[in-house]
Amino acid sequence: MRIGQIRKIAITAVVAASSALAPAVGWAVTGTYYDRAFVLAAHEKCRLFAAPVAGALSAATLQAHGAALRAGATEADLTTTARRARARAAEVSCRNPELVVVRDRVTNAFQGWARTPRMSFPGTRAEWTANRLRAAEPRWRLMQASMTGASPVTFGLVADAEGREALSAVVSFVGQPRPYAVRIVMRDPSLAARPWLTAAGVGTLPPEAQRRTVWSAGTKAADASILVEGRTQGETWRFPDAGAEALAALDPREPFLIQFLFRDGSIATARFEAGDFAAARAFVALGTI
Known part of the structure; x- marks a missing residue:
């Protein structure tokens, strides 16, 4: 890789970092993803960054992947882009002085980003909200809000008072009996390799035969600190890490x-969007502040 190319990637990476994961409006569809993937691959080869910066860069790379898909890129496009980035990184010597420039500029940009306590990850129709602030009571680390009928449903990662996180759904039903089970329903990639998209590019669930179900692993009364404002009671349903x-x-x-199953055979459904769950989860994994 020529020196000018490495310098350009360093500058692009710094600009991308300072955007604090804002949507990639005005960027080339795959350009930002290529730049971040290159820097990440160079780090994996040469150990350029300390853990907090490397974690921030990983989250930013995942966010760029999602932004490129929403901008019209295909998964095949991005697989090829990532392969090119890794190949370029493999060609660069860890002693290349321009790689030091990349390391220093990206470190300076992402150090502040890694200290960010809260961040929103917008999607097409919904967003994930991440919170890395320490708390003495259970808190949402990552959440997305929805409804089933008139009942609010919140889904994401809940941290208990000791900081242990669990994938959870919290619901406050009004005037209904307690459900006996809850499940997550999504596309099964082993049965439907590609997402189902409408002509307008909006995602939809595939037929039932190509869906995957993840069942809840337990339930308890929801702590007041994770209830929707204005609600005084609710239930937390916990799911396995899978x-x-x-x-x-x-x-x-x-x-x-998220579907709530009742003993009379009825099902209450709340709809969510996958969005940048992977990037938001990587951001939360940077640890509390």
Whole structure:
């Protein structure tokens, strides 16, 4: 890789970092993703960054991946882009002086980003809200809000008072009996390799035969600190870690459902968007502040 190319990537990476993961409006569809993927691959080869900066860069790379998909790139496009970025990084010597420029500029840009306590990750129709502030009571680390009928449903990662996180859904039903089970319903990539998109590029669930279900692993009364404002009671339904891994693998344009099952055979459904769950989760993984 020529020196000028490395310098250009350094500058682009710094601008991308200072955007604090803002939507990539005005950027080339895959250009930002290529630049971040190159710097990340160079780090994996040469250990350029301390852990907080590397974690921030990983989250930013995932966000650029989602932004490119929403801008019209295909997964095949991005696979090729990532392959090119890794190949370019493999050609660069870890002793290349321009790589030092990349390291210093990206470190300076992402150090402040890594200290950011809260961040929103907008999607097509919904957003994930991340919170890294320490708390002495249970708190949402990552959440997206929805409704089923008139009842609010919040879904994401809840941290208990000891900081242990669990994928959870919190619901406050009014005038209904308690559900006996809750499940996440999403596309199963092993049965439908690509997301189902409408002609307008909006994600939709595939037929039932190509869906995956993740069942809840337990329930308890919701702590007041994680209830929707104005609600005084609710239930927390916890899911296994496999649910988070499955959601992180979805296309950001895809919906998924949280379904509450009742003994009379009825089902209450809340709709969510995968969005930048993977990037937001990586941001939360940087730790509390």
